[in-house]
Amino acid sequence: MTPPAVDRRLFLGTTLAATAVPALAAEPLAKKVKVAVIGCGSVSGQYLPNLAKCPYAEVVAVCDIKPDRAEKRGNQFKVANRYPHIDQLLAGVPFDLMVNLTDMQEHEHLNRQAVEAGKHVWSEKPLANSLQAGQALLELSRKKGTRLWGAPIPVTSPQFAFMARQLAAGKLGRVAAAHADYGHTGPGWSAFFYEKGGGSMPDLAVYNLTTLTGLLGPAKSVTAMLSVVTPTRRVDDNGEIKVVAEDNAMVLMDHGNGVISHTQSGFNYFNPHGHEGKNETRHTIGIVGSKGAMGLVGYDWEPQGVDLATENKPGFVRESTDKGGYVWQMGASLACECLATGKDFLVTPEHALHVLEVIQAARQSQDTGRRVEMRSTFKWPVVS
16 A cells, blocks of 8 residues: 655644745744845855745845855845955844855854854854864853754655654564765865865765664764775865865764664765756665665755655555655745744754764774764654
8 A cells, every 4th residue: 555645734733844935925924034144155046045035034134255255145135235254244234043154164163153142043064063062052052042053954855754754654664774875076166175174974974864863863873984085176266185074985873773874975976967956866865674665766955756665565666756845955944934933943953963973973983993982862753
């Protein structure tokens, strides 16, 4: 028997899951959240159109240390206030939520500065550069009475909800293992991806690590092998550079109860479909148990569907193909809805920090050759 399609509104309940931005307009509008975007590079070109359509958001300022980029985005999205530095941003037009789209190594100190100023923060991944710093940032946010969130948001997709429900219903029997992979030939526009604090794990594997821990539970321990396949790179903003951070990673997570998962990521992976999510049609995440198997079609940041096979129906059947309006860049818009209406959010800082610790533990495992025990956790299951 084919499982029934997931009713997205039923799944959401009081949570902020994969709601399409246009659908939000039909709900009562509590208020507009005043938003400031810091970091006006390529990712802002994805976030700003989504924020512009969100009925709970009003972008009042943009900021970039390269003023011409802030001017460009300000003109493009009719944002009057443009700043060249976070100090001027925080001293300028009042706002509620800072959306941090800067280089990943800069997130920690910028997020802390915003929280210290009493601002809510939505940050691209990672929230901080270490678990310890991230936990201190979260504690500061609680003391200041602000909200803190970090990308990515695959747990809000209807496909994640469908997979979580199949696991909870025991459709796969006793779950044994999972595999996820995500990679391409590497970004060419900036050096930060290859510098210390960068790498394929916080840029790419972070999606799969979020999905697998979200589906299978927090990691109890981590074992990993990391490498640099391409020792030098030529990038647009810095010419030829030495690659310091891993560009090839294999990470094993022990989720307890015998469940083991594996995540593979790298910047040396040729893909005939390119990096466009809509072109990816294979299983990038697979989960297997004693009575069934399940595969996510496409990337978890742009899922195309879920294939399910069980001992009663052994051929893969395509399920849950409706994206429900989910796009990877809608996290800040969902944060605005959360602030405006008081709704809960499936994305939590504790989950983001747990994934950050997995990345940190993977590097420690590579350095020591040992399994690394995890200290952090988060509320699980994500989908009840």
